[in-house]
Amino acid sequence: MACGEIVRDIAFQRCISPDCGRQYDLAQIQLQCEDCGQLLDVAYDWDRLEVPRSLSVFDGHNGSLQDPRIRSGVWRFHSLLPFAPLDHVVTIGEGHTLLQQASSVAGYVGLEAGELYLQYEGMNPSGSFKDNGMAAAFTHAARMGAKRAACASTGNTSASLAAFCSVTRQMKAIIFIGSGKISFGKLSQALDYGALTVQIKGDFDDAMRRVREVAGKLGIYLVNSVNPFRLEGQKTVMFRVLQSLNWEVPDWIVVPGGNLGNSSAFGKAFAELFALGLIQRIPRLAVINAQGANTLYQLYEQQGLRWNRGAPQPGEVDGYYNQLEATGQRATTIASAIEINQPVNFYKCLRALETCDGVVREVSDQEILDAKAQVGAGGLGCEPASAASVAGAKKLRGEGVIGAGDRVVCVLTGHLLKDPDATVAYHTDNKEMFERVLASRGVEHTNFANRAVVVPNDLDQIVGAIEKHA
Ligand SMILES: *Cc1c(COP(=O)(O)O)cnc(C)c1O
Numbered sequence: 001m002a003c004g005e006i007v008r009d010i011a012f013q014r015c016i017s018p019d020c021g022r023q024y025d026l027a028q029i030q031l032q033c034e035d036c037g038q039l040l041d042v043a044y045d046w047d048r049l050e051v052p053r054s055l056s057v058f059d060g061h062n063g064s065l066q067d068p069r070i071r072s073g074v075w076r077f078h079s080l081l082p083f084a085p086l087d088h089v090v091t092i093g094e095g096h097t098l099l100q101q102a103s104s105v106a107g108y109v110g111l112e113a114g115e116l117y118l119q120y121e122g123m124n125p126s127g128s129f130k131d132n133g134m135a136a137a138f139t140h141a142a143r144m145g146a147k148r149a150a151c152a153s154t155g156n157t158s159a160s161l162a163a164f165c166s167v168t169r170q171m172k173a174i175i176f177i178g179s180g181k182i183s184f185g186k187l188s189q190a191l192d193y194g195a196l197t198v199q200i201k202g203d204f205d206d207a208m209r210r211v212r213e214v215a216g217k218l219g220i221y222l223v224n225s226v227n228p229f230r231l232e233g234q235k236t237v238m239f240r241v242l243q244s245l246n247w248e249v250p251d252w253i254v255v256p257g258g259n260l261g262n263s264s265a266f267g268k269a270f271a272e273l274f275a276l277g278l279i280q281r282i283p284r285l286a287v288i289n290a291q292g293a294n295t296l297y298q299l300y301e302q303q304g305l306r307w308n309r310g311a312p313q314p315g316e317v318d319g320y321y322n323q324l325e326a327t328g329q330r331a332t333t334i335a336s337a338i339e340i341n342q343p344v345n346f347y348k349c350l351r352a353l354e355t356c357d358g359v360v361r362e363v364s365d366q367e368i369l370d371a372k373a374q375v376g377a378g379g380l381g382c383e384p385a386s387a388a389s390v391a392g393a394k395k396l397r398g399e400g401v402i403g404a405g406d407r408v409v410c411v412l413t414g415h416l417l418k419d420p421d422a423t424v425a426y427h428t429d430n431k432e433m434f435e436r437v438l439a440s441r442g443v444e445h446t447n448f449a450n451r452a453v454v455v456p457n458d459l460d461q462i463v464g465a466i467e468k469h470a
């Protein structure tokens with residue numbers, strides 16, 4: 001069955017440039033507009049769809065575990081991303097994540113206890129938020145009859161794609177990774193799940209360019225977040241945040257920025273909810289770059305580039321990328337999931353920043369790891385990139401941009417166990433490991449290190465050490 005037969009016209013793809021706005025059928029596999037080269041959105045003719053009258057309809061689902069609205073925290077919100085019929089969606093049980101009030105971390109950030117919330121997306125089946133987007137992209141790929149799907153990845157997209165391919169046995173996963181950058185936690189997933197893993201010499205930006213070429217040449221379905229269906233799934237992270245807050249809109253959403261898919265998806269989610277009259281207010285968005293991969297910060301905060309209602313200053317981004325290339329500047333940060341200099345969703349993120357009156361900040365690897373240790377000490381934990389959100393919230397609170405009484409949601413994008421090297425290097429007193437993993441990146445202090453206590457194998461001394469420390 002051709003994709004679009006059932007939902008034709010009420011869902012379609014559309015160029016994000018308001019001047020162009022060219023529309024494409026859902027069945028066209030198209031990563032940019034043929035006319036103007038801009039990114040595409042998945043768009044809906046909401047007037048012809050059954051739109052919920054109030055968000056509280058999503059509280060009432062019960063029924064069989066076979067129903068994707070029960071099985072999946074993405075498809076629970078199917079009526080807000082209705083590009084495929086409910087009986088054709090693919091799920092591996094993603095999106096069962098919850099917002100946690102994090103009072104022990106609130107003090108560190110400088111917020112009133114009770115006003116900091118952490119959205120633990122690490123609790124997804126493959127351990128990162130990527131599963132939300134993959135459920136949607138994979139659903140589209142399956143409807144297109146794809147037999148092979150590919151991505152370039154700093155690790156989590158590949159883990160997610162590999163999991164979807166292997167659990168559903170519907171496609172072969174082909175993943176492109178740069179050399180030496182991917183953490184073992186993530187690489188082990190791709191290998192264990194049986195993905196064809198292509199390791200190329202170069203970094204993420206190189207791998208991204210290559211996978212686009214190869215996907216085009218071989219007709220392989222591309223699931224990187226340049227794929228607009230990915231972002232539809234990632235909208236649901238915000239739906240769950242709102243649901244956890246009993247549909248009250250918080251003051252701030254803080255999210256790490258890598259390829260800028262999440263921030264773009266969140267902006268789209270809020271714009272749609274607002275347009276549909278389902279929320280009365282849009283939260284502010286803070287996107288946090290790592291200092292060593294700060295393209296968005298440079299262009300948005302330093303050079304003042306804006307979406308400008310769809311008419312951003314042309315050429316500035318290309319000029320900046322050309323300058324990066326010319327000077328051989330490569331992204332470098334311990335937060336490997338956001339170690340990206342040429343984010344594919346740049347323009348969509350600019351639009352999201354306009355929708356949400358957003359700000360962008362950069363944080364150092366030191367700030368990231370200290371924030372990560374605080375999140376970990378609060379229980380559950382996260383990987384380094386995720387902690388950029390908490391470090392960024394602390395920075396914005398220090399500047400007074402975030403107020404002391406504001407309600408702040410930080411998105412923790414990936415699981416603690418994704419990158420155990422970074423965590424152990426932070427807590428260890430093994431000098432060699434500290435030097436290799438952290439000091440080489442300019443991290444000098446381990447302000448919240450929890451060192452292992454070394455004791456001889458002697459009962460009295462063990463008892464003595466425990467009495468002394470706990
Ligand atoms: C992919 C990823 C990011 C970056 O998200 P974008 O949507 O590309 O900006 C951040 N953290 C983790 C853990 C990730 O896997």
Ligand SMILES: [Zn+2]
Binds near residue numbers: 017020021038
């Ligand atoms: Zn266009």
